[in-house]
Amino acid sequence: MKLELREFQETAVDQLLGQARLARAEVAGGASKPQTLVLASPTGSGKTVMATAFIEGVVTGNDEHEADSAPPSCGSVTSPT
Numbered sequence: 001m002k003l004e005l006r007e008f009q010e011t012a013v014d015q016l017l018g019q020a021r022l023a024r025a026e027v028a029g030g031a032s033k034p035q036t037l038v039l040a041s042p043t044g045s046g047k048t049v050m051a052t053a054f055i056e057g058v059v060t061g062n063d064e065h066e067a068d069s070a071p072p073s074c075g076s077v078t079s080p081t
Contacts (some may be wrong), residue, residue, distance in 0.1 A: 009045075009053070017058070
């Protein structure tokens with residue numbers, strides 16, 4: 001990421017990535033309840049920057065978390081004919 005996160009932002013992103021990994025494991029294990037992650041933080045704390053770092057961490061990984069591959073339940077996208 002081009003912006004350097006503040007310590008509290010790094011902590012929040014790491015917690016989100018960890019919770020996302022747990023939620024994904026629950027779904028893979030057959031969890032029937034919806035899985036929801038919430039990023040709540042005060043105005044001006046950098047929620048957009050943290051959300052961007054979270055998405056980047058999911059897609060490309062970071063120092064503490066590996067990138068997630070597409071879950072096996074994801075189907076392919078086809079174009080309408």
